[in-house]
Amino acid sequence: MILHATDYENTLKDGLIQKLNWLEEEFSFLFNSKKTKYSQKDRDLANQIINSITECINCSEDIRMNQLLIDTLKSIKNIYPELF
Secondary structure: OOOOOOHHHHHHHHHHHHHHHHHHHHHHHOOOOOOOOHHHHHHHHHHHHHHHHHHHHHHOOOOHHHHHHHHHHHHHHHHHHOOO
């Protein structure tokens, strides 16, 4: 099966969306119950997760994909500002 450029881009975008959904769910799972009672360990973990996912995703030169990443990170930082 031959993938066309648009198929490849859509596959990449779908993979990115799955990772970003996972990221939001992971933050919810790890930090929702604590809401403002974050330890330094929590802050370190949050930053490690963000750094890891951005290193993994930031390979893309696609502006739309980078914007999805930026929007997701802004959303997480708005929900959990005490972690950053």
